[in-house]
Amino acid sequence: MSALYAQTLANGLMLGALYACIAVGFSLVWGVLNVINMLHGSFIILGGYLAYFAWTHFQVPPFVSIFGVAALLYLLGYLIQYGLINRVIARPVLTTLTLTFGLDMILYNFMNLAFTATPRRVTLDLGRLEIAGVTLPMDRVWAMLLALAMTAMLFAVLRSSRIGRAIVAVRMDRDAAALMGVRVNKVYAVTFGLGALMAGACGALLSSVFPITTSVTGLFLGKAFVICVIGGLGTVPGALVGGLALGLVESFAGQWFGPVNAILAGFLLMLVLLVVRPTGLMGRKGYE
Amino acid sequence: MLSAKGAFRRKTLALLSLCAAATVLASPLSAQTIKIGAPLALTGGLADEGKKQAIAYDMWLKRINAAGGISVGGKKMKVELVQYDYQTNEQRAQQLAEKLIVDDKVDFLLAPFGSGHTKVVAGVAERYGVPVMATSASSESIFNQGYKYMFGVLAPNGGIVENLTKLVAKQNPKVKKVAILGREDVFPKAMATSMAELAPKVGMEVVSTEFYPVGALDLATPISKIKALAPDWIYVTGYSKDLVLARKQMADLGVKAPVITMITGPAYKEFIDALGPLAEGVTSASWWHHSAQFKGNDPWGTTKAFYDEFVKREKSDPDYVHAAAAAALVALQKGIEKAGTLDKAKVRDALASLDVTTFYGPIKFSANGMNAGSELPIIQVQKSRIAVLYPDRVKQGTLQPVK
Amino acid sequence: MKQRTGLILFLLWVLVLAAMPWMASNYAVKIATFLAMYGTLALSWNFIGGYTGYPSFATAAFVGLGAYTGAIAQNAGWMLPAAWLAGAIVTATFAALLGLVILRMKGHYFAIGSIAIVEVLSLVASSWSGMTGGGEGLNVKFLPGGPEYIGRVFLYTMLTLMVAAFIATVLVDRGRLGFGLRCIQQNEDAADMVGIDVTRYKIYAFVLSAVFCGAVGAAYASWVAYISPGDSFSILLTLKVPVMVLLGGPGTVFGPVLGSAAFVLMEETIWAKFLDYHQAILGLVIVLLIFFLPGGLLRLLSRKAAA
Numbered sequence: 001m002s003a004l005y006a007q008t009l010a011n012g013l014m015l016g017a018l019y020a021c022i023a024v025g026f027s028l029v030w031g032v033l034n035v036i037n038m039l040h041g042s043f044i045i046l047g048g049y050l051a052y053f054a055w056t057h058f059q060v061p062p063f064v065s066i067f068g069v070a071a072l073l074y075l076l077g078y079l080i081q082y083g084l085i086n087r088v089i090a091r092p093v094l095t096t097l098t099l100t101f102g103l104d105m106i107l108y109n110f111m112n113l114a115f116t117a118t119p120r121r122v123t124l125d126l127g128r129l130e131i132a133g134v135t136l137p138m139d140r141v142w143a144m145l146l147a148l149a150m151t152a153m154l155f156a157v158l159r160s161s162r163i164g165r166a167i168v169a170v171r172m173d174r175d176a177a178a179l180m181g182v183r184v185n186k187v188y189a190v191t192f193g194l195g196a197l198m199a200g201a202c203g204a205l206l207s208s209v210f211p212i213t214t215s216v217t218g219l220f221l222g223k224a225f226v227i228c229v230i231g232g233l234g235t236v237p238g239a240l241v242g243g244l245a246l247g248l249v250e251s252f253a254g255q256w257f258g259p260v261n262a263i264l265a266g267f268l269l270m271l272v273l274l275v276v277r278p279t280g281l282m283g284r285k286g287y288e
Numbered sequence: 289m290l291s292a293k294g295a296f297r298r299k300t301l302a303l304l305s306l307c308a309a310a311t312v313l314a315s316p317l318s319a320q321t322i323k324i325g326a327p328l329a330l331t332g333g334l335a336d337e338g339k340k341q342a343i344a345y346d347m348w349l350k351r352i353n354a355a356g357g358i359s360v361g362g363k364k365m366k367v368e369l370v371q372y373d374y375q376t377n378e379q380r381a382q383q384l385a386e387k388l389i390v391d392d393k394v395d396f397l398l399a400p401f402g403s404g405h406t407k408v409v410a411g412v413a414e415r416y417g418v419p420v421m422a423t424s425a426s427s428e429s430i431f432n433q434g435y436k437y438m439f440g441v442l443a444p445n446g447g448i449v450e451n452l453t454k455l456v457a458k459q460n461p462k463v464k465k466v467a468i469l470g471r472e473d474v475f476p477k478a479m480a481t482s483m484a485e486l487a488p489k490v491g492m493e494v495v496s497t498e499f500y501p502v503g504a505l506d507l508a509t510p511i512s513k514i515k516a517l518a519p520d521w522i523y524v525t526g527y528s529k530d531l532v533l534a535r536k537q538m539a540d541l542g543v544k545a546p547v548i549t550m551i552t553g554p555a556y557k558e559f560i561d562a563l564g565p566l567a568e569g570v571t572s573a574s575w576w577h578h579s580a581q582f583k584g585n586d587p588w589g590t591t592k593a594f595y596d597e598f599v600k601r602e603k604s605d606p607d608y609v610h611a612a613a614a615a616a617l618v619a620l621q622k623g624i625e626k627a628g629t630l631d632k633a634k635v636r637d638a639l640a641s642l643d644v645t646t647f648y649g650p651i652k653f654s655a656n657g658m659n660a661g662s663e664l665p666i667i668q669v670q671k672s673r674i675a676v677l678y679p680d681r682v683k684q685g686t687l688q689p690v691k
Numbered sequence: 692m693k694q695r696t697g698l699i700l701f702l703l704w705v706l707v708l709a710a711m712p713w714m715a716s717n718y719a720v721k722i723a724t725f726l727a728m729y730g731t732l733a734l735s736w737n738f739i740g741g742y743t744g745y746p747s748f749a750t751a752a753f754v755g756l757g758a759y760t761g762a763i764a765q766n767a768g769w770m771l772p773a774a775w776l777a778g779a780i781v782t783a784t785f786a787a788l789l790g791l792v793i794l795r796m797k798g799h800y801f802a803i804g805s806i807a808i809v810e811v812l813s814l815v816a817s818s819w820s821g822m823t824g825g826g827e828g829l830n831v832k833f834l835p836g837g838p839e840y841i842g843r844v845f846l847y848t849m850l851t852l853m854v855a856a857f858i859a860t861v862l863v864d865r866g867r868l869g870f871g872l873r874c875i876q877q878n879e880d881a882a883d884m885v886g887i888d889v890t891r892y893k894i895y896a897f898v899l900s901a902v903f904c905g906a907v908g909a910a911y912a913s914w915v916a917y918i919s920p921g922d923s924f925s926i927l928l929t930l931k932v933p934v935m936v937l938l939g940g941p942g943t944v945f946g947p948v949l950g951s952a953a954f955v956l957m958e959e960t961i962w963a964k965f966l967d968y969h970q971a972i973l974g975l976v977i978v979l980l981i982f983f984l985p986g987g988l989l990r991l992l993s994r995k996a997a998a
Contacts, residue, residue, distance in 0.1 A: 004516045007541075011508035036799050088981055093798045094746040098937060099981045101930055105974030109331075113967055117335045119529040121536070123564035128542055137540030210505065211532040211562055215333045218926060219503050222810065225803050254509030259500035260472055260818040262509065267811045274804045275792050331970065375969075378922035382915055383721055386838075390718040404828055404919045411916045415838040429827050433916065472817050472826035474919070501817055502826065502921060 003133040008255045009248070014140045016247025021147035021205065022220055023227035024154060024239040025198030031234015032171040032191045034093070035085060038100040041221035042107045043196050047073055047203025048212035049115050055122045055207070062122055063142070066204040070197045077196025082189040089188065104217075112214050119211035143205045148240075150201055154194065155236040167191050171234060226270045231281055241281050245269075321368045322358060322630060324620070325388030326398040327409060332376025336558075337401040337609055341423060344606075344613035345369055345398070347597060351587035358621050361628040370394055374405070381405040385412035395630050396620055398423060399438070401609070403430050403474035410438040419623070419636045421616040422657075424609060426575070427478035431656040437632075439639050439653050441615045442608075443661025445475075448573040449482040455666050455678050456521065456547055456571075457490040459687040463547055465495045467519035469510055469534065472499040476525035479551045483523050495519055504530065511537050521547040528553065532562045539566050546689040547571060554669050555607050567669045569690035576608040576615075576648055577665040577674070580682045584646035586618045594647045605674075615648035622651070697945050701857065704948065709850055712843050720842040726955050727849035728911070731903050732928075733935045733947035734856035739900040740933055741941035742869060743893060744876030745794070748806035749786075751929035753904035754911070755812055757782045758923045759823055761909025762831045771834075775848070775909040782905025783898050790897035794890070797879075806929065813924035828919030831912050841914075848910045856903045857948070863899070864944050872896055876942070938980055940987030949988055 026040045047069045054065035080103065088095050126138035158164040169177040170187045178184050206212070223246070231242020246266050254262035273281070326345060329338030349369050352358060357366040370392045374380040381400055388394045389412065397413050397420040399406040406425045413420040414435045422430070422440035426448075431440065456463055466487045470480025477499065484497045495517045498510050511534065514522060522545045524534045531553040538548070548570050553559040555574040560567045578595040588594040594614065598606040619642060624630065627638035643652045652660045666678040668687065675685040711723040732750055739747045757778035764774035793804040816823045823829055834841060863869045871892045874882035883889045912918050931954070939950020957976065961969050984991055 004512065007512045007515075008509060011512060011541075015506050015508060030799065034799070036802065084978070091985070092744070092746075093802065094740070094933065094937070095981055095985075097746065097799075097802065098934060098977060101934075102974040102977030102981065105977065106971045109968060109971035109974065112331065112335065112970075116339075117333065118558045119532055119562055120558075121532060121562040123562070123566075125536075125539060125564075125566065128540055130542070135540070135542045137537075140540065209536075211529045211536075213529055215529070216505070219505055222503070223505065225807070229800070229803060250506070251509050255513065258498055258818075259504060259507070259510050260814060263501050263503065264811060264814040264818065267807050267814070271793075271804060271807055271811070274796055274800055331967070373969075377927070378915070378919075378925075379725070383725065386721045387718045389838075390716045404917065404922060407828075407917045408915050411833065412838075414833070415836075415841060427827070433830050433833060435833075473921075474827050477826050499826070501814060 004255075006132070006134045008251050010134045010136060012248035012251030013244065014136070014144050014247070015251060016244035017144035017147050018140070018202075018206065018209065018243075019223060019227050019247050020151060020240045020243025021143075021198070021202045023224045023231070023243055024151055024236060025195035025202070026221075026224040027228045027231070027233055027235070027239040027242075028154070028198070029192055029195035030228060032167055033081075033085075033089065033096075033188055035089070035096045035100065035192075036093075037192075037195060038097065038104045038221065039080070039107060040195070040199055040224055041217035041219070042104050042111065042214075043073060043077070043199035044203040044206070044220045045212060045214060045217050046107070046111060047200030048207040048210075049111070049120075049203075050200070051204035051207040052120050052122055052212055055124070061124060062204045062207050063146070066146075066201050069204045070201040073200025074193040074197040078189045078193035080196075081192030082185070085192065086185050086188055108214060108217060115214060117213055117215050119213040121211045122208040124208045139208050143209055146205055147202070150198065151236055151240055154198065157194075158236065163187070163190055226266055229270045230273055238281070245281065321366050322360070322396075322624070323368050323370055323392065323394040324396045324398060324617070325385075325392060325394035326369060326371045327374040327381050327384040327388065327400050327405075328371055329376040329401050329405070330373035334376045334401045337424070338373075338376075340607070340609045341398075341401060341613040342371065343602065344610045345371070345617065347594075347601070348587060348614045348617040352617075352621065355587060358624050360624060360630060374400055376402065376405075378402075378405055378408055382408045382412055385409040389413070389416050389418055394418070395632065396421070396635070398613075398616060399425065403427060406430055406438075407433065410435050413437055417632050417636075419620070419632060419639060421620050423613040423616040425475075426658075427475050428656070428658070429474065429478060431658055435657065437636055439619065439657045439659075441612050441619055441648070441651060441659045442575050443659050443664055445478045445482045446486070447661060448575065448664045449479065449486050451664055451678060452549065452571075452573045452666055453483070453486050453490045453492070456687065457492070459677075460520075460547060460689065463520040464492055465517065465519040466492050466521045466523060467495050467514045467517055467545075468497040469507070469514065469522070469524045470497070470499050471504075471526035471530055472501050473526075476527070476530075476551070479525040480523070483525075492521070500526075500530070504533075507534050507537050508541065511541055511543055515541060515543040519545055521545060521549065523549045523551070524553075525551040528556050528559050528562070531559060535563055535566050535570065544690070547687070548690050549573075552608070554667055554674060557604055557607065560669060560672065560674075568672065569669060569688060571666065571668045571677070571687070573664060573666050574608045575661070575664055576611040577667055577676055578606060578611075579676050579684065580649070580663065580665050580679065582645060582647055582649050584618075584644065584648075586621070586644075586646045588647040591647045611648050615646055615651065618646045618648065619644070619651045622646075694944075698861075701945065701948060704952075705850060705854060709847070711846065712839070717838055717842050720846055722955070722959065724842070724846045724849050726952055727846065727853045728907055729932070729935060729951040729955055730853040730948050731849065731856045731907050732932045733939070733951040734853065734860050735900045735903045736932045737860065737900075737936050737941060737943075737947045738863065738872075738896045739893075741936055741943070741946070742863065742872040742876060743896045744942075745893070745896075746798070746802040746805075746933070747897070747900060748802055748929045748933070749789075749808050749901070750904055750932045751923075751925050752805075752809040752812050753782050753786065753901040754908035754928065755809070755816070755920075755923035755925075756785055757905030757908025758912040758918050759816060759829070759908075760905070762829050762912040762918055763822065764909075765832055765913060766829075771913060774913070775906050778909025778912075779902050779906040782908070783902040786898045786901030787894055790894040794893045794897060806926070809924050809926060809929050813920045816920040816924065823920070826920065828917055831916045831918065833916045834913060845910065845914045849907070852903055852906050852910070853948075857944075859899060859903075860944050860947075868892060868895060873942070934977055934980075936987075938984070938987055940989030943987075943989055946987050946989045953988060
């Protein structure tokens with residue numbers, strides 16, 4: 001039975017890395033802008049569709065098209081934040097949440113019209129790797145490595161670039177940053193753009209791993225909620241830890257209590273953490 | 289004060305428009321047409337299936353009206369179809385059923401695609417005594433509320449699974465251990481439960497039965513568990529999205545079995561498209577396949593005529609959802625012709641005792657309102673195409689082990 | 692004066708809805724029933740989301756819990772009103788216990804915690820097959836009677852619930868509780884310092900936001916005669932109800948009624964005209980609402996009156 005446990009562990013870690021990738025953009029936006037981005041799930045699926053069409057029409061594999069997809073989504077996110085959300089950013093929580101919900105309905109409607117709800121997948125199967133009785137699907141391994149690389153890149157950008165430091169400064173203290181000459185509105189737009197970029201890139205990565213359909217946007221969004229709360233908000237390591245934790249919990253709970261209760265266990269972990277440690281596993285006051 | 293007046297005006301206006309809408313629609317329309325109401329899932333989670341129904345309805349409508357309509361007591365009456373989008377939303381389905389009956393004064397109803405939604409619409413129809421044709425409900429649990437006015441053209445799940453277990457037992461006697469993975473949802477769950485009951489009857493052992501939730505994103509854990517049990521037959525139920533994921537993850541995790549069944553994956557074209565080579569060898573059971581030819585007295589006359597018209601129109605093969613939706617209308621048409629009147633109770637009785645063969649196959653409703661059905665096809669993906677394994681008279685191949 | 696005209700208008704609205712069976716078709720009766728139902732849900736949400744300022748997304752959790760409780764009680768042979776009452780009581784108790792835990796969170800955390808409750812209950816309903824029928828759903832006894840009779844029964848049930856929720860709103864609005872809740876909304880720490888028992892007040896508001904939803908759910912279950920986890924614990928419902936209140940005017944007595952009525956009637960007309968785009972149009976309405984109607988319709992109307 002120990003081989004099965006090793007496999008469960010491996011499954012959990014790989015799923016966890018994908019989860020981290022799903023959540024990192026969402027976490028960044030929530031942490032810096034204090035906005036729950038209800039569009040996040042649709043951004044991921046939009047990225048997935050773009051990668052799918054790049055594959056079926058131009059035979060460009062997702063690992064290549066990911067760059068174009070990410071750039072497009074960045075632009076879309078930047079414009080949405082700059083043109084719309086920035087205008088109500090100072091209003092209560094419910095306002096920004098409702099606004100992004102409304103925007104999501106619009107985006108979702110158009111995606112449904114354009115792509116229909118038919119599940120599609122990039123049929124690119126890279127085989128699998130067997131190590132000591134544990135089976136690792138190659139496309140997940142690659143997706144996982146890329147997800148980790150992207151997350152590390154985001155971390156590096158926030159750490160060392162000018163705009164990154166500005167984002168961090170705004171997250172810590174909006175007013176002080178403004179006084180120091182940071183153009184807060186632009187920083188917000190860049191941050192939201194980065195969030196959308198990460199979502200789009202994630203969608204492109206997932207297009208060969210999961211079937212892409214508009215009906216799963218809510219599912220991705222829900223995962224992002226849970227992961228962010230478990231890991232702690234607004235930090236790159238938080239999303240990573242939250243994603244891995246959720247992946248492992250779902251994997252092992254599924255092993256012991258069945259798949260329905262596995263999802264339930266994830267939610268319960270999140271609720272417990274909300275109560276006992278609302279800052280999440282990795283939460284702390286500052287950023288990075 | 290003014291604000292109050294504004295609000296009052298707003299409310300009265302809204303109300304008046306409501307009443308006005310009601311009276312306009314209540315005015316008698318041409319008595320020469322038969323009105324059939326259809327709440328369709330044109331948007332939302334079941335949009336793809338809803339659109340399939342819409343295509344089939346339209347095909348039937350054009351045919352029947354081209355032939356002058358349905359003959360009612362020796363007089364031909366044209367048919368009008370009143371359709372609304374219920375957005376895959378239960379409350380809307382219920383609301384629209386009432387609208388169709390009360391405002392649009394439809395004579396008969398077609399049920400939506402979703403199993404639960406079918407039940408809710410049937411509940412409304414039952415109160416009004418309006419016959420309702422279920423096009424895509426196959427679980428006994430949909431028909432267990434004792435509704436008298438609901439008729440379904442799909443045969444019960446049990447029959448379809450029984451054919452499958454018998455075929456596999458006969459053509460691959462080495463299959464002994466079965467692992468079942470089902471979606472916790474009306475139809476897929478019923479199909480999985482049927483399998484768990486019927487497999488032991490042909491001497492197979494069910495080594496595991498697990499259910500995954502409706503919102504499952506990943507199935508690695510249950511599939512790893514199945515791998516450890518090394519079954520000879522892996523039987524998965526769900527909708528296309530789940531089944532594509534399951535098949536993909538089985539390959540990812542190196543899970544192999546000589547027989548892999550996915551209900552009703554290969555019955556849909558998109559399943560094969562999304563899986564590519566991985567779809568090869570997957571078996572399924574279905575309610576209808578175009579290669580099972582029938583001759584009947586209906587607007588098409590033969591299965592081939594239906595198939596040809598569909599291919600010409602849609603540039604792809606029809607699946608059982610299309611056929612069953614058209615068949616529901618054919619059954620209704622036959623019921624009306626037999627009753628010779630539009631009287632709802634009489635048409636209901638005529639439907640209850642209907643016994644006809646159509647392009648879709650035989651239609652004869654049993655006491656609970658479900659089509660008894662026979663010769664339900666079993667299919668397998670062979671060389672990227674669907675091959676029929678059963679019934680014998682149309683079989684195109686024998687069960688091949690999955691590589 | 693203004694309050695009084697509002698009250699008169701509300702009474703007129705109730706009378707008009709109540710008179711539907713004599714004025715229009717059964718379909719209009721059904722719309723009126725949905726108007727009363729959404730009115731009740733919006734009034735309920737207003738206690739926690741409007742007055743207290745806690746962005747709760749637990750509406751569908753309460754409705755679903757009420758639906759399952761009512762259905763199970765009814766199938767066990769309980770009389771209808773008893774089953775509905777059971778739905779309300781179980782839901783209120785659940786809200787009180789849940790409130791102890793999740794009302795300690797604020798802002799987005801509370802929002803996410805409350806929406807997670809919907810998912811959790813839906814999953815429990817899915818996996819507890821013995822009690823709930825699992826994913827196959829649960830049959831509820833099919834009530835005998837013709838469509839007119841049934842239509843009236845449920846219209847008056849929902850109307851009664853809406854009036855009850857409205858009376859509760861008026862009492863809260865004028866009473867100490869309403870004052871305390873508004874203080875909490877403005878500044879929770881300050882409210883605590885001036886001696887308001889913040890925790891208890893928030894739990895009151897949360898229970899008030901649940902109890903009528905539970906009853907609505909139970910009555911709804913009897914109405915449709917069949918419930919399933921996905922449709923009972925609907926995420927869409929949980930997001931729609933707050934939008935209705937925002938549309939009308941949060942933290943007011945009449946806003947929720949106005950907002951839910953406007954929303955339902957708007958949906959009715961939009962969906963009839965724009966089949967493919969109705970979702971986008973609803974989304975657009977929400978976006979416009981946020982930008983141009985921050986205080987809701989009620990504020991707009993009173994501003995016009997002032998001008």
